[in-house]
Amino acid sequence: MDKLQAMQVFTRIVEVNSFSKAADTLGLPRASVTTIIQNLEGFLGVRLLQRTTRRLSLTPDGAAYYERAVRILSDIDEAESSFANMKKNPRGKLRVDMPGAIGRLLVIPRVHEFRRQYPDIDLMIGMGDRPVDLVQDGVDCVVRVGHLQDSSLIARRVGVFQGVTCASPAYIATYGVPETLEDLERHQAVNYFHSRTGKIVDLSFIVEGEVQEVKAAGPVAVNDADAYLTCGLEGLGIIQPPYFMAKPYLLSGQLKELLPRWKPEPMPISAVYPHNRHLSPKVRVFVDWVADLFDSCPLFNGQATSLCPEKPPAPVTVDAEEEEKCLICA
Template identity: 70%
Template sequence: MDRLQAMQVFTRVVDTNSFTRAAETLDLPRASVTTIIQNLEAFLGTRLMHRTTRRLSLTPDGAAYYERCVRILADVEETEASFQSGNKKPHGKLRIDMPGPIGRLLVIPALCEFHQRYPDIDLQLGLSDRPVDLLQEGVDCVVRVGALQDSSLVARRIGLFEGVSCAAPDYIARAGMPTSLEDLDNHKAVNYFSSRTGRTLDWAFLVDGKEVEVKMKSIVSVNDSDAYVTCGLEGFGLIQPALFMVLPHLQSGQLVEVLPKLKPLPMPISVVYPHSRHLSPKVRVFVDWIAELFDRCPLLSGRGSLDATCTKRTFEERESAPMLDTPVISEWIA
């Protein structure tokens, strides 16, 4: 029995709380995972976990063995990395998850650059806005917007997510231009509701350094960012999307900014990964690279304006591109 592999399989089963998910993240047949755990328990002469059709739970021996396995595997990885760093480039599969528009607009156009630097990294890029359990799903790191909710994770801030309040000219012609937060009581908005909770998300402004939330009335609510912006373009009401998402529409006049002196509450953009004494080389280089990438993008680094661009291709060149699949800011909190 390969005891190191057995430790890796056992810790992954515990982290994912599933034999099936562990097998998927390790690229092993599920039957192999089951066999390895059975052989490990036989070798140790103790039961490590209780298994039912619904859940897994560690025995006292299993909990103690898990803690030691985590330390041993971290030491092995750190030792290997210390020798590889000087003579070998980072390699292996790297699983990343990030919001769709950030991936499509900023990251994917620059991936050739990353691949040229690190040709031995097999990048598996997930584009989603749902909360990702890094340990259970075997994801190495995620890019998310908002405050870090899980204290067991590490967040490195790489940018700032700025929103904009806007509407179609046709809507402004019918309803008038709001000039204060009080005026919003007389306006309709396209509301966005969370796919996870069903809760309608309030608008948030930064006023004199403090967050002010405004509950908007609407005649339509959606839970899809493409539909959200489309409804705004069609004149259903005010919208408050990400600035980089609707910049082409603002530049072309299809949307008009409202309340320009009252900015939506900005939120930090972070790359998030599990806490560990040692960050694997492949994760470290990706984190450093994406931080560099965001720093080159005014719209996502806190230096945004209606004249800013981010990628090699300007936003003017992308005006005819399909609309970005981006939820409003608050929905991106991990």
């Protein structure tokens, strides 16, 4: 019996609470996972897991073994990652997840650079606005927007998410331009709701250094960033999309910035990963790479000087390499 593999299989089963999910995330047949646990229990002479058709739970012996196995596996990861060749040549499958708009507009156009630097990493990129459970879904790292509250995860701030309040000319022609936050009581907004909780995200503004949230009536609520932006373009209400998505429509006149005195609350963008992944070289290099990616773009590093210029900037001649460095800001 491979004791190290048995520990890895056992801890993954506990983390995802499923034999089949553990098999999928480890790339093993379901039958092999079952056999490995049976052999481990036979070798130790104790029952580690209570299994029924509907439930999976740790026995007291299983809980004690799990705590020790996690420490041992972490020590092994630390020892392996200390070698220079591991730092220089990380390898293996890396599963990451991020909001769809960030993935499409910023990460995917540059992912070939990551592949060129780390050819031995097989990158799986999931994109969507629905939050994932890193442990249950076997995801190594996610890029998340907003303030994080899960203390079981490690987060590194990699960028800033700046929104902009705006509406289409068609909406403005019907409802007028709000001059103050109080005017919003007479306006409509496209509402955005959290996929997991169903909670509506209120409009937010920075007023004298403090965040002020404003509830606005709205005929439509969505939970997808692209749909949210499209609803605003179609004149269904005021929206607060990320500026990096709204920028081309602001420059073309398809959207108009509203209430420029009171900007929406900036939100942190973080790379998040579980405690037991924090020493993995492949996670470390991805987080470093994505942090550099955000830092190279003024729309994500908090250094953009103007959110809504009166007219498009004059064309600037740049070579292909320089243009690629700031694709989303071009």
